[in-house]
Amino acid sequence: MQQGTGNTATTGDEWSSRVAVTVNGTPRDLTLDNRTTLLDALREHLGLVGAKKGCDHGQCGSCTVLLDGRRVKSCLLFAVTLDGCAVTTVEGLAGPDGLTPLQEAFIAHDAFQCGYCTPGQICSARGVLDELAENWPSAVTGDLTGAVEPSDAEIRERMSGNLCRCAAYPHIVAAVREAVQAR
Template identity: 60%
Template sequence: MRDHPDYSLSRRDILVSGAAGIAATSMTEGAAVAGTSRPPDAPPAAAVAFKVNGKARKLSLDTRTTLLDALREHLKLTGTKKGCDHGQCGACTVIVNGQRINSCLSLAVQHEGDAIVTIEGLGTPDKLHPMQAAFIRHDGYQCGYCTPGQICSAVAMLDEIARGVPSHAQVDITANPEATSGEIRERMSGNLCRCGAYSNIAEAVAEIAGSRA
């Protein structure tokens, strides 16, 4: 009778085979990181051009890159803060085509041709935006982490009122809104301050609103 081949494996054989497989996988992944090969499931890169703080910028980005990460990591505009990264705190608020948005919830590739303003584009240490100066006068910050988003939101919010955009605080949404204390607090409610400087923030915004009236 013909002898059957011996297919038995020792524990050592299994361990050696497993180690070789792990090493091969690591080499493949390392090559991908080094740029010598591209994983087949990697998302494509996309070119996006927009204007940021008045300057034309063009980037080649992973299509999953948020506007927040494009601003912070690629353009080094770190004034815009990453807080919750879920659109709940408002620390990442920027102004896009005159409207405030949470940049952590928006993909950079969605903003082809848009005009984006960050806190760096509102004013400089030598020439502050009126809202920035008001925040300083009224101590509208403590740790300062949420402040860039608060200021961008406040600037765009007063423009919303000027354009007649209604809010939940209005009794008659067909009437022209006014920058009352209730309106300001309602419209700024999406910007959280962990330090609790809300009353000072409201005072700063009210001052600028009054100067516009």
């Protein structure tokens, strides 16, 4: 992931900058206070409220989105540093044919209860699927030279940055496992 291209233009107001990002496939040009986080830009300036503000410290994962295809906690990133980047939120995951197999697996396995963390969980799971497809090892990967086996321990480790206050973890692991197997 490469943050920004250095092309962010100032607006004449020393506290604001222009930033061009692609959000869910749509180019967006924004003028933002330099202190605006990606999460606040998505929610307050673009009306995309899927990513949630849970802890606002990068600890809970409810604000997880994909930045240039990699999982990030959007509450920790200043939006003006992301000029030229592509952001995918939970709203941008489903295609024209409806929900993705991952989203369908979350429904089938009841991988949510209150639903507050679900958008971040689903974006993180999307990142997990991509990491597994690229054979990225994790802290629990046994063989670092072969294909990564998507065991429950592997899935739990990779999803560990996303908390669920309702403790739906077994259901989340089952949903991710099903989506891995469906690939």
